Amino acid sequence: xxxxxxxxxxxxxxMGSPGMGVASMDAQSIAxxxxxxxxVIANLSxxxxxxxxxxxxxxxx
Numbered sequence: 001x002x003x004x005x006x007x008x009x010x011x012x013x014x015m016g017s018p019g020m021g022v023a024s025m026d027a028q029s030i031a032x033x034x035x036x037x038x039x040v041i042a043n044l045s046x047x048x049x050x051x052x053x054x055x056x057x058x059x060x061x
Contacts, residue, residue, distance in 0.1 A: 002011055005028060008021035 002008060005021060005024055009018075009025040012018050012021045
């Protein structure tokens with residue numbers, strides 16, 4: 001039983017004739033990596049701006 005695009009790509013690879021499944025899997029992997037990069041950039045920018053707006057508490061008062 002094959003499940004989704006990954007299963008199709010694996011089947012094409014096993015059969016020795018890579019086609020649309022393998023090509024689509026490459027595109028899907030790049031899209032997932034791009035989403036992860038965007039999430040990391042958004043988190044970094046959030047924490048950078050959040051640190052500037054919040055007053056720092058002094059550790060020793």
